[in-house]
Amino acid sequence: MTAPLVTILDDEPEIRSILSEALEDAGFRTMGFGRATEFEAALKTFSPDVCLVDLGLPDKDGLTLVHRLALEQGAALIIISGRVQVQDRVTGLELGADDYIIKPFDPAEVVARVRARLRNGRSAAKTVSNTASFNGWTAFFDRYILKDDTGIETPFSHAEGEVLRLFLDSPKRLISRAHMQETLGGTAGESFDRAMDVRISRLRTKLREDPKNPRLIKTIYGAGYIFLGDVTWS
Structure with a gap:
């Protein structure tokens, strides 16, 4: 069975590296992107299982991208952001995100939340x-x-x-x-x-x-x- 694919959209190379290492050690495949335009172009050629998205992107508004991904992609969508205001979290969830993780984060927590989202999806697919x-x-x-x-x-x-x-x-x-x-x-x-x-x-x-x-x-x-x-x- 092919390992689930997790995409990481964050303009900080160090963040992408930390997340990729933790997720790959846990058995996932990963792809990292530093800009929204690169990520959107790549989506035409593959379908991720989970998308990790930072809101502070250099070329597009992260919340707008989250909303579009929520409507167009079947993947689970998790925001990872340094924005700590409650309203930012509420807005992200209102626009269709499945979860919201605040930076700085523990990589193990991110892995656990990715697993939880995939586990929920598989359980639903099997039962109905x-x-x-x-x-x-x-x-x-x-x-x-x-x-x-x-x-x-x-x-x-x-x-x-x-x-x-x-x-x-x-x-x-x-x-x-x-x-x-x-x-x-x-x-x-x-x-x-x-x-x-x-x-x-x-x-x-x-x-x-x-x-x-x-x-x-x-x-x-x-x-x-x-x-x-x-x-x-x-």
């Missing part, structure tokens, strides 16, 4: 098919597309897809925050809770839910969430 229908919607997890009953398509990110798949796997059952953290990976706490709130809010928007009275994804305050749709996998 790639297409689910519910309440006039069809979710295509192989293409990261939501289609309504008129044929209009709306893309969703890898991160949003993880949460949507979790709901569709367990319709009409309470899904606690603790279960979400255990299933999706990540460190329990305010940062994880905020990331889940962001993803669920974006899913509600894409499903055209009334934010004051959502029909499909209900919040049970103090307990978690319930997905109320009727789901059929194919």
Whole structure:
């Protein structure tokens, strides 16, 4: 089996070297890029399993690139940045990132988070098919597309897809925050809770839910969430 490919987009050669060494020692393949334009050109010839992206790029806005990658690539997306403000982390997650790691970092932690993202993806692929229908919607997890009953398509990110798949796997059952953290990976706490709130809010928007009275994804305050749709996998 070919080892998973992790791309590293960071303009600091030392950072790229540290990450490449740690990931390759852990059994991954890596490719490093110092500029966004080089990275985007290379994406035409290969498909990474995980993308590590720094926000402070010399030639393009990192957040804009994260948003495009989240919509167009099936890879897990992890931001690694020196930006420590909460708003930067929230914005990155809102734009579709799966995780956010602040510099300076422990290379072992990065390896662990990469493994967690890949483990979650493999588990989902083994347990369900790639297409689910519910309440006039069809979710295509192989293409990261939501289609309504008129044929209009709306893309969703890898991160949003993880949460949507979790709901569709367990319709009409309470899904606690603790279960979400255990299933999706990540460190329990305010940062994880905020990331889940962001993803669920974006899913509600894409499903055209009334934010004051959502029909499909209900919040049970103090307990978690319930997905109320009727789901059929194919």
